[in-house]
Amino acid sequence: MDFILTYGYDIALGKASEFQRWANANEQAWKDAMPEGTAYAGTYAAVFSTEKNAGSFFTIYQLDSYGAQDRLAAALKEGELARIMGESMQFMDQETGAGWSQFLLKSVADATIWD
Secondary structure, three states, rough: OEEEEEEEEEEEEOOHHHHHHHHHHHHHHHHHHHOOEEEEEEEEEOOOEEEEEEEOOEEEEEEEEOOOOHHHHHHOOOOOHHHHHHHHHHHHHOOOOOOOEEEEEEEOOOOOOOO
16 A cells, blocks of 8 residues: 655744745655655745645645554654654744645555445
């Protein structure tokens, strides 16, 4: 199986350039901190979108199974990945009405589809 896990969010006003520098400085550590069956695919800024509240920045992970979500959750409790996530939260817009979204996408080749 193949899954894409996407988190969309907004960055607090005036912190986007600082977030970009922080993300670039932590890119390799983020990749290295991922647990078995998961991979950090990157953090992206939306160039354009028709979605009004999905957020302007997206962090994307690849997962090899539903079970990989459990390993990812465990890694977020302590260690290097927990540090990275904690630091990234300081940039996020936590105000009511800020854009955010979550998607768990499954490969169409493996998805159960009904007609």
